[in-house]
Amino acid sequence: LHGQIRKTYLALACGMPEESGTITAPIGRVPDSLIARCVAPDGKPAVTHYRLLHAGRYALLALQLETGRTHQIRVHMAHIGHPILGDTVYGHKKPELGQDSQCLHAGQLCFRHPRDGRPVMVFAPLPEYFEKLIEKLEKMV
Numbered sequence: 845l846h847g848q849i850r851k852t853y854l855a856l857a858c859g860m861p862e863e864s865g866t867i868t869a870p871i872g873r874v875p876d877s878l879i880a881r882c883v884a885p886d887g888k889p890a891v892t893h894y895r896l897l898h899a900g901r902y903a904l905l906a907l908q909l910e911t912g913r914t915h916q917i918r919v920h921m922a923h924i925g926h927p928i929l930g931d932t933v934y935g936h937k938k939p940e941l942g943q944d945s946q947c948l949h950a951g952q953l954c955f956r957h958p959r960d961g962r963p964v965m966v967f968a969p970l971p972e973y974f975e976k977l978i979e980k981l982e983k984m985v
Contacts, residue, residue, distance in 0.1 A: 852906055855917065856977065868889075918933070943977055
């Protein structure tokens with residue numbers, strides 16, 4: 845953690861990826877778009893690590909980034925065929941379960957305190973809509 849910040853994200857992904865993995869695929873702009881990104885051979889390096897936390901109709905994942913490209917998690921998960929639930933840009937064009945936002949959450953932040961160097965961990969609870977969606981999915985299994 846020396847001189848760096850580590851974020852852990854939680855996400856619900858469509859389908860069932862392997863138990864853990866690393867996605868190494870360069871990311872660049874989609875031609876003629878100011879916002880959208882894609883995996884592109886001439887893009888900037890991007891590395892995403894993921895770990896399966898719970899398997900069901902959808903996969904609950906913990907993700908960590910080595911790089912911080914725009915939309916990196918969303919682009920990488922769509923690239924391996926498991927887009928983020930509710931991501932209408934890189935995934936399904938209509939929300940599958942009636943949610944009105946994507947299921948991606950920055951849940952933990954770790955860094956060294958700038959004065960004394962001790963590790964600091966900050967946790968952000970899941971938003972209510974995310975928790976309710978997980979409950980809904982558990983009932984569907």
